[in-house]
Amino acid sequence: MDKLEHLISQFQQKDVKAYEELYNMYCNSISGVVNTIVKNDDVAQEITQDVFIKAWNKSDSYSAQKGRFFTWILNIARNAAIDYTRSKKFKQSKQNLNSDFFVDILESSDNLDDATDAIGIREFVKNLSEKCKSIITLLFFKGYTQKEASEELDMPIGTIKTRNRNCIANLRTMVGVQ
Amino acid sequence: MDIEKYIASGILELYVAGSLSEKENEEVNAAIQESAELLVEVLSIENAIVTITAATSKKDTKHLFTDIEKQLIQKETKVIPLSTPKNNWRQYSGWAATLLIGMTLLWSNSQNNKLKDQVASEKQQLEQQIEKASNNLAEAEKLITIFRDRDIISIPLAGQQVSPNSYAKVYWDKKTKSIYLDAQGLPTPPKGKVYQVWSLKMSPLTPTSLGILDTFTADTNKIFTIENANESEAFGITLEDEGGSASPTLKQLYTLGAVTAT
Numbered sequence: 514m515d516k517l518e519h520l521i522s523q524f525q526q527k528d529v530k531a532y533e534e535l536y537n538m539y540c541n542s543i544s545g546v547v548n549t550i551v552k553n554d555d556v557a558q559e560i561t562q563d564v565f566i567k568a569w570n571k572s573d574s575y576s577a578q579k580g581r582f583f584t585w586i587l588n589i590a591r592n593a594a595i596d597y598t599r600s601k602k603f604k605q606s607k608q609n610l611n612s613d614f615f616v617d618i619l620e621s622s623d624n625l626d627d628a629t630d631a632i633g634i635r636e637f638v639k640n641l642s643e644k645c646k647s648i649i650t651l652l653f654f655k656g657y658t659q660k661e662a663s664e665e666l667d668m669p670i671g672t673i674k675t676r677n678r679n680c681i682a683n684l685r686t687m688v689g690v691q
Numbered sequence: 692m693d694i695e696k697y698i699a700s701g702i703l704e705l706y707v708a709g710s711l712s713e714k715e716n717e718e719v720n721a722a723i724q725e726s727a728e729l730l731v732e733v734l735s736i737e738n739a740i741v742t743i744t745a746a747t748s749k750k751d752t753k754h755l756f757t758d759i760e761k762q763l764i765q766k767e768t769k770v771i772p773l774s775t776p777k778n779n780w781r782q783y784s785g786w787a788a789t790l791l792i793g794m795t796l797l798w799s800n801s802q803n804n805k806l807k808d809q810v811a812s813e814k815q816q817l818e819q820q821i822e823k824a825s826n827n828l829a830e831a832e833k834l835i836t837i838f839r840d841r842d843i844i845s846i847p848l849a850g851q852q853v854s855p856n857s858y859a860k861v862y863w864d865k866k867t868k869s870i871y872l873d874a875q876g877l878p879t880p881p882k883g884k885v886y887q888v889w890s891l892k893m894s895p896l897t898p899t900s901l902g903i904l905d906t907f908t909a910d911t912n913k914i915f916t917i918e919n920a921n922e923s924e925a926f927g928i929t930l931e932d933e934g935g936s937a938s939p940t941l942k943q944l945y946t947l948g949a950v951t952a953t
Contacts, residue, residue, distance in 0.1 A: 529760060536756050538741070545747035554749035561752055562759055569763050580716045583737055584709040587744075618747045634746045652708040653740055654747075659710045674701030681704050685739040 521582050525572045536565055539583055543590045549615045549654045550594035551603065560597060564590045591656035615654055616646055633687050645680035652677060694728050703729065707736045834871070834914065842866050846926055848948035853930075854878065859946045861926045868920045874904065875913040877945060880930060887931045888915075889939050890923040893949075898927070903935040925949040 523531035543564055548557035568575075568586050575585050597603055619638045641649075647666055651657040652673075663670045697703075705711050706719045723729045837843060843864045850857040858876035872888060880886055886904040891897070901917050904910075929936075930943040 529763060532763070533756050533760070536759070537753050540752045540755070541745035541748040542741045543744075544750070544752045545744040548749060549747050557748070558750060558752055558755065562755055565756075565759050566762050578717055578720050579713060580709060580711075580720070581707060581733070581737060583741065584707055588709050615743075615747045618749065634743060637743075649743075652705065652710050653744065656709060658712075659705055662710070674705060675699070676701075677704050677708075678699070678701035681736060681739055684743055685735055688739045688742045 517582070518577070521575070521577070524569075525575065527569075527572070532565075532569060535582070539586060540565070542583075543586060545615075545618075546587060546654050547590050547594040549618060549650075550591065551597050556597065557594075560593050561590070564593050567593070588656060591654075595656075615650060616641075634684075637684055637687050640683075641680065644676060648673065648677045648680055692722065692725075694726055697722065698729070698732050703733050704736055707733060707740055830912070837862060837864065837871055840864065844950060846948045846950050848926060848928065848946035850876075851944045851947055853943055854945045857945045859928060859948075861948065863919065863923070863950070868918060870901070870917050870919045870926070872904075872915045872917060873913065874907065874915060874928070877907075877913075877928065879908055883933050884930050885933050885935060886945070887929050887935045887939065888917060889927045889929065890919055890921040891925040891927055892922070893924045898939050900935065900937075900939075901926075903931070905933075923950055 520531045520535055524535055540561060544554075544557050544561040547560045547564070548554055551557055551560065564586065568589055575582065579585070616638055619635050638646075644666075648662065651662045651665060652659075657665065659670050659673055662668075663673050666673065668676070702711070702715075702719060706716065711719065723733060843862050846861040846863060848859040848861060854877075856876075857878065860873040860876075862871040862873070864870070874886070877886065886907055888901040888904065889898045890901050891899075899921050901919055901921075904915055906915075907913070925948060927939065927947040928945050929939045929941070930945060931940060
């Protein structure tokens with residue numbers, strides 16, 4: 514993992530090349546998360562660009578002690594996307610706000626051309642329980658705190674934690690990491 | 692700490708999701724520092740989340756970095772870091788400023804010397820350029836006087852079958868019995884070949900060689916001054932073997948133009 518840490522420290526010293534590597538690692542995740550919130554891929558692309566510019570400008574504010582780099586940039590992205598949903602522009606577009614939009618995206622057929630394990634992911638999502646879908650949406654895509662998720666789903670915090678772990682477990686096996 | 696239990700609690704998933712409080716994040720981070728097993732677990736969770744979130748991006752955004760990069764570099768130069776004032780900042784900043792001024796003076800002195808050297812060599816280069824430019828200007832002015840002269844007839848030569856895109860122009864000064872040939876519209880001749888200029892009389896067709904353009908490739912403005920005492924009715928340019936030919940190879944006629952009667 515030294516390599517990632519190294520990249521992050523170079524990024525904090527404003528090394529553009531290192532940042533490009535980090536960008537390539539996470540840009541599609543970020544634009545995916547933004548897309549599930551704003552529900553418009555063009556807007557999602559724009560916001561993603563802004564997110565990476567913002568992250569660059571406030572690179573000093575990241576510290577490994579506070580969490581993962583991915584999580585840090587994920588937070589910036591979710592905040593930017595949520596800000597957008599509060600804007601007039603978004604309200605005028607009258608989106609339906611069902612809670613597990615990421616499932617819809619994954620089930621629609623015209624995307625994921627170049628994601629190698631797309632079929633596996635689609636299969637995974639199809640077999641997810643409704644509870645899992647909601648938990649994943651709230652925690653990972655919408656950035657709810659465990660307390661907020663517990664209130665929203667009317668579940669004790671402990672249950673949210675273990676449920677979430679089980680939901681992610683299958684995905685991990687599928688993605689093929691330890 | 693019981694690592695297995697800690698992992699099973701699901702706290703690491705929330706850590707990656709960013710759902711924990713700042714204090715909890717610090718605790719998890721400290722725990723990860725202690726145990727490689729936890730780090731491996733976190734990486735695996737993160738990898739899974741990166742994958743599933745990336746799958747919801749409808750478009751591949753990797754190519755957009757070039758756009759972002761442009762904005763990064765611009766912004767970077769604009770950023771002026773403001774340090775927050777701390778205790779005793781008056782004292783420290785006074786000393787720091789003195790030191791800074793001293794260093795700046797030393798530095799600017801050496802920069803100044805460097806600049807002086809640079810200026811001297813730039814001056815020399817500039818002088819050479821001006822000299823060259825004024826020579827060119829003199830040539831250009833000469834051309835303009837020639838072209839403006841009323842007694843000069845201009846004859847456009849159009850591209851012919853072998854080379855339809857070629858063109859040339861002849862300015863014929865009958866007073867001085869010379870032509871100025873502007874041959875910029877001709878391609879560079881192949882090795883071993885040379886352009887030959889012909890004065891033509893029409894009936895019967897009698898070509899007279901005006902000479903070969905053996906300096907064609909080396910000549911930068913491609914304008915050639917050629918003597919012509921003939922009563923020309925047309926001008927033509929052919930491609931001939933090196934050294935020229937006694938009579939034109941009409942198959943290799945590049946451009947041709949007739950003198951209009953005035």
